[in-house]
Amino acid sequence: MLIIHKISELKSQLLRERNLGHTIGLVPTMGALHDGHASLVKRSVNENDITVVSIFLNPTQFNDKKDLERYPRTLEADCKLLEKCGAQIAFAPSVEEIYPEPDTRMFSYPPTDSVMEGAMRPGHFNGVCQIVSKLFEYTNPDRAYFGEKDYQQIAVIKRMADDLGFKMDIISCPVIREKSGLAMSSRNTLLTDKERAIAANIYKVLKESTTLGLDVKQTHDFVVEQINSVDGLEVQYFSIVDGETLIDIPSWQSADSIVGCITVFCGSKPIRLIDHIRYK
Numbered sequence: 001m002l003i004i005h006k007i008s009e010l011k012s013q014l015l016r017e018r019n020l021g022h023t024i025g026l027v028p029t030m031g032a033l034h035d036g037h038a039s040l041v042k043r044s045v046n047e048n049d050i051t052v053v054s055i056f057l058n059p060t061q062f063n064d065k066k067d068l069e070r071y072p073r074t075l076e077a078d079c080k081l082l083e084k085c086g087a088q089i090a091f092a093p094s095v096e097e098i099y100p101e102p103d104t105r106m107f108s109y110p111p112t113d114s115v116m117e118g119a120m121r122p123g124h125f126n127g128v129c130q131i132v133s134k135l136f137e138y139t140n141p142d143r144a145y146f147g148e149k150d151y152q153q154i155a156v157i158k159r160m161a162d163d164l165g166f167k168m169d170i171i172s173c174p175v176i177r178e179k180s181g182l183a184m185s186s187r188n189t190l191l192t193d194k195e196r197a198i199a200a201n202i203y204k205v206l207k208e209s210t211t212l213g214l215d216v217k218q219t220h221d222f223v224v225e226q227i228n229s230v231d232g233l234e235v236q237y238f239s240i241v242d243g244e245t246l247i248d249i250p251s252w253q254s255a256d257s258i259v260g261c262i263t264v265f266c267g268s269k270p271i272r273l274i275d276h277i278r279y280k
């Protein structure tokens with residue numbers, strides 16, 4: 001596997017691949033890779049001749065400096081995992097390489113980027129669009145792979161790709177969960193064993209809420225009350241939304257696709273965990 005740090009080198013390597021008629025899959029990541037990332041990489045390896053995995057902890061999408069500082073950095077282990085998954089290129093640039101000048105571009109795709117995570121983390125999706133648009137431009141992939149755990153992120157990226165005229169397929173891949181049901185996330189490594197066990201209640205409650213035959217408001221209140229009743233968990237928001245527009249829905253008849261999106265603080269640090277459940 002090639003490990004590339006420079007944009008110019010990445011572009012020339014990919015030009016050579018294109019000239020050979022090879023297809024390119026891109027898996028954007030911020031490193032601290034886990035089995036969830038591995039599933040995206042394996043899928044890309046199956047579907048493309050060349051898989052590029054970017055490893056870049058993008059500062060512009062962190063509105064909370066502390067969150068950025070404590071984000072795990074594990075480049076060596078990441079490269080080993082990528083090699084095992086069959087990726088051909090790891091692209092691991094420095095911050096200066098990506099942002100020699102501050103990126104002043106503004107992206108705005110309301111309501112997709114202004115609700116839920118957009119409301120709680122001002123500027124977050126703008127930073128995501130800045131880096132993902134750059135990665136799309138450097139690699140011009142046939143397919144780009146994102147984990148469905150970040151449900152809203154995929155919706156925003158699809159709008160950005162549409163807006164900027166990128167033609168690649170954006171492929172959303174299912175959430176990979178630990179045995180306990182906890183959605184895999186790089187942030188899970190920041191949890192203690194006890195917190196990890198507590199965090200498993202998030203998915204347990206979400207799943208239970210699909211079985212109770214409650215209306216939308218009752219379902220919302222059930223999830224929030226049950227999760228808040230667990231010592232060490234605190235719901236930041238739980239929104240039951242149209243799976244396409246991400247707008248809150250008043251009843252199960254309001255949309256063909258309905259998803260409940262949740263963010264929960266776990267433990268004393270606290271670590272912010274996100275997850276979602278499909279109701280329809």
Ligand code: PAF
Pocket residue numbers: 028029030056058061128131132150153
């Ligand atoms: O989902 C992530 O890890 C990041 O938001 C992404 C898409 C790699 C952009 O930095």
